[in-house]
Amino acid sequence: MNIIEVRNVTKEYSSHTALDNVSISIPKGCIFGLLGPNGAGKTSLIRIINQITGPDSGEVLFDGVPLNSNHISRIGYLPEERGLYKKMKVGEQLLYLAQLKGLSQKEAMEKLKSWFIKFDIKTWWDKTIGDLSKGMQQKVQFVSTVLHEPDLIILDEPFSGFDPINANLIRDEILELKQKGSTIIFSTHRMETVEELCDHIALIHKSHKVLDGAKREIKEQFKTHTYFVEYKGHLDELDPIYQILDQKILEDGYLRSNIHLDGEANSNALLLNLLSKVEIRAFGENIPTMSDIFMKAVNEVPEA
């Protein structure tokens, strides 16, 4: 079951096309990475899902139903450009934002209390936002995003501006929210975050979706059938089942080579082959990183 189905969405601005016939499915309960270089159209897509703007053509389904104003309270949104009313008090502000998301004042109060205890920020209630540090403001904003327990949480670069300790705190909260059944959309450039947290990804580049699916499958798809080996001895460059791509001498005298495996042979066959020739210290498959995949997918797209 998908919580969000983007179907053939096109969005044009006067000077450029932000999204061109983009279709993306976001399964329920996953952490979904929305990737793409700057200006690819990620923010436009997020704004459409948030109903800040509408698509020129195509449609977006939320839980199988076309997006409508009832869904607003089921979405939590943390924009990349953070912002709160600088002169308003923390407590008042969070109450206001929660009420705009449809909570009653009483519900909002109760939920806020537990978050204030959880983040150990009880003393902040009567402070003005402008008096808090940037990291503290971010925390407040995070609380405002998830306070109404939305089914879908959209986080645009959620870790920017946090120190490692607080970033960890937020990361744990995100995982906990996932445990509780929320779906999370990450929009980010930080591939290590994607590597660590995301289950699914979609890559948007130049207004087009160039890639999407489960992270595991995508990695499979981008496998290059290359292996690395660290060894002592001599390997011929050519062999019936493999081909040595490069070779370099390590500081301790060992050699490290990347080897491409040809045809149907599997890693065991390669290993057996190598064992007879050299002394092996390390061996493994080169699994593409998200960063590799990102670069590859982006560079493959022909210039529009």
Place this chain on the structure above:
Amino acid sequence: MRNIFLVIRREYLVRVKKKSFLVMTVLGPLLFVAFYGTVFWAAVSSVDIKTVQVLDESGLFRNKFKDSETLKFELTDKSIDSAKAAFPNSDANALVYIPANVIKSPKSVRIYAAKNVSLELKSEIEKVIEKEIEDIKLAEAGITHKILEDSRVNVNSETISLSEEGEKTSSSGAATVIGGICAFLIYMSVFIYGTQVMRGITEEKTSRIVEVIISSVKPFQLMLGKIIGVALVGLTQFVLWILLTTALTSATSAIIASKMSKESAQMAQEMKKAQMPNQNIPGGNVDNPVAEVLGAVSSLNIPLIIGCFLFYYLGGYLLYSALFGAVGAAVDNDADTQQFMLPITLPIIFSFVFAQFVLRDPDGTLAFWTSIIPFTSPIIMMVRIPFGVPAWEIALSMVLLILGFMGTTWVAARIYRVGILMYGKKVSYKELVKWIFYK
């Protein structure tokens, strides 16, 4: 609807809780009363008496200069040269020299003073001399003092406004004052509260909270909520001002009235004594100025004026604040607002300038058209209403004003929804127009 209410409540509470709101609420009526009190005080308390020496060579003015509250006349028989020489050492403020041939050459009258003489004193002296010469010339022509006395009448006309309800004494003085005050208040409030809307929107935009808010609230609701919230702040301020001012003025006028009743009785007697010969006030009663003002005000249709004031305040404010809001949405910070402010502030300032002319001619062509056109009508119509305006004109002007603010709100909403998400870009008029017609 719930959301728009939440927005209104936030906008309202944030502003009403501010210290500056409290200060303005208290200070406004205090300043008003202080001003009003000072004027009355100045009028009531005696000014220092000026002494004027009169050197009358013609001998015609021996008993003609009457001492008043502020002037004391002393006759002197010295020659002009010795009088001039003695003048610096005397405590007189001015020396009037009337030569013997004053009847033939009235221009030879001279006033000497250490400093420049006030216009008031000059005209007072000239009036006495002119009148006397006139009398003498008339007498030479055979018209006796008796005929002159009888022919002198004192016209103090009452203006009567004719309407279906019958005759009603009206006071164009009170109408002018009320009209002027209303126009000024609307002028000020459109500026003050319109700018507040603009600032609020720019603040939301620069602090980037707008993106969070409009993921919960439609941009139009946010804009309207802000406009209505600020309008209510304005209304609250007015209501508090009216209440406080009423309380303060009634207290102040009670104090002044008790002080006045003593002095005015004294004054009235002096005046009677001094002006007996040619005093011709019917019934001889001296009016109480406070009662006169109150009477004049009560001759106006106060409920209509208050009703219209609230309508035109709201209408004018809504019309302009929508435009101010559009400017706030189009720019990135307060400093950039300047370039778009002019077309908005010009009609407001023009209305206020026109108001001065309309006060003099409340039924003229300029008055008619400017009170019908929505951009000037909030100020101009309020100037005209105390003078009485045909119902159809008010109705037409109100309908057009409603259409007008619906129009500006529509335009503003179109600019707003694009503008609030547009960062770091200097916007031109051309671009704004594009936004309006943007699908």
